[in-house]
Amino acid sequence: MAKLSFFGAAQEVTGSCFLIEDGKTKVLIDCGLFQSPRFSNTKNTEPFPFDPKSISALFITHAHIDHTGRIPKLIKSGFKGKIYSTFPTRDLAGLMLKDSVGVLAKEAEREKEEVLYVEEDVDKAMALWESKNYKDTVRVGKMSFTFYDAGHVLGSAMIMVSCPAMTRGEIKILFTGDLGNPTNPLLLGISKVPSPDYLVTESTYGDREHEGVEEKKLKLERVIEQSVVRGGVLMIPAFSLERTQELLWEISDMLRNKQIPNMPIFLDSPLAIHATEIYQKYYSYLNRAYIDKESFSFFKLPMVHFSLTTENSKEINSAPSPKIIIAGSGMSTGGRILHHERRYLSDPKNTILFIGYQAPGSLGRRIEDGADVVKIFGEDVPVRCNKEVIYGYSSHPDESALFEFINSHADTLKKVYAIHGEPKASLELVQKVRDYLGIDAEAPKYGESVIL
Numbered sequence: 001m002a003k004l005s006f007f008g009a010a011q012e013v014t015g016s017c018f019l020i021e022d023g024k025t026k027v028l029i030d031c032g033l034f035q036s037p038r039f040s041n042t043k044n045t046e047p048f049p050f051d052p053k054s055i056s057a058l059f060i061t062h063a064h065i066d067h068t069g070r071i072p073k074l075i076k077s078g079f080k081g082k083i084y085s086t087f088p089t090r091d092l093a094g095l096m097l098k099d100s101v102g103v104l105a106k107e108a109e110r111e112k113e114e115v116l117y118v119e120e121d122v123d124k125a126m127a128l129w130e131s132k133n134y135k136d137t138v139r140v141g142k143m144s145f146t147f148y149d150a151g152h153v154l155g156s157a158m159i160m161v162s163c164p165a166m167t168r169g170e171i172k173i174l175f176t177g178d179l180g181n182p183t184n185p186l187l188l189g190i191s192k193v194p195s196p197d198y199l200v201t202e203s204t205y206g207d208r209e210h211e212g213v214e215e216k217k218l219k220l221e222r223v224i225e226q227s228v229v230r231g232g233v234l235m236i237p238a239f240s241l242e243r244t245q246e247l248l249w250e251i252s253d254m255l256r257n258k259q260i261p262n263m264p265i266f267l268d269s270p271l272a273i274h275a276t277e278i279y280q281k282y283y284s285y286l287n288r289a290y291i292d293k294e295s296f297s298f299f300k301l302p303m304v305h306f307s308l309t310t311e312n313s314k315e316i317n318s319a320p321s322p323k324i325i326i327a328g329s330g331m332s333t334g335g336r337i338l339h340h341e342r343r344y345l346s347d348p349k350n351t352i353l354f355i356g357y358q359a360p361g362s363l364g365r366r367i368e369d370g371a372d373v374v375k376i377f378g379e380d381v382p383v384r385c386n387k388e389v390i391y392g393y394s395s396h397p398d399e400s401a402l403f404e405f406i407n408s409h410a411d412t413l414k415k416v417y418a419i420h421g422e423p424k425a426s427l428e429l430v431q432k433v434r435d436y437l438g439i440d441a442e443a444p445k446y447g448e449s450v451i452l
């Protein structure tokens, strides 16, 4: 018997945190930050709805802040257990958590709130953190936890939990974490797993289809070419992890094959630059059919510029157009992209290209939804540039890929819990699972507990 409680990412996309207990042992899967509409929303300051001292271990699916960002707070609140993830996830999470310290400090100062955590808290978390390989199993009490490749970002894992059943045998619960987009050329994709009894699955795009692998590349090529013809700036707000590396990979491939003209490409994000270095370190985790250590040669392409310092970032302004600027944050909720948006959104020659999910309330979503004017650093900025969207670069599966994944386990599944999605996306997936597969499904609410 196991009790499963949903303490985040329940009918929303951030704050992933699930508690699983077998009567004696309590274990958490993910401990993420609630991030919508701000980088850190006020829900993060509320006490945990469980006693952190009573938790034996924490398993982390992947390095995104909405899966890791409340770890320092968990430790401040008395958690003394072990933290487990894959090797790349530990490195990437350390990088991302350290980076978030500065963002949180700025936000806390602006909102006159107490800062959620500081660098020292992140160091304490890293000291408790142990790395594992895919397929490694960790036992905690009578439960066991196994990592499988989720194909979402470097090091991302699904976690299969086995716990003793009420009478005999065991029950298997698969937590998908965030799943990958099968069209991603860098990663190996979602790995095969033993069939679970229960599935706790992400549903970010439970209601939407992406472009296919060829279509997305063609669309990117077209957007770049049109931007060159207009002689404008192409801004791409990108997440530092995965999408940036995939985008750089694709653009450098187009440059090598002379599919697009030479022009300066700026990666204006220290976080993305450091994350790319971790991709190089763990290249053996990547899709070896395409990639070896040398394949990361976009580091050496003369037209790709890495803007580490603020000075480097400012120099981008003086580079003549056409040019491409890839900068974070991915939803324009902060980061260097804001400076470029303030400067370039008002010119019809320029283009902004969205390649990922834009959360409600974020600046990116307002632009995507057609706002005529947006406020950046207190200034009214008219939006007159071209807007383009390519969902195919999302690092999540679309509705069909997600459904296919669930369908592949349909024989054994007793129930599906759709988490990590806006209500419409989660509920649409729930309906589809019930209607087409005849499997019980639900989109749990925050704080809901179920006995499995």
Ligand SMILES: [Zn+2]
Pocket (backbone or CB within 6 Å): 062, 064, 152, 178
């Ligand atoms: Zn993620």
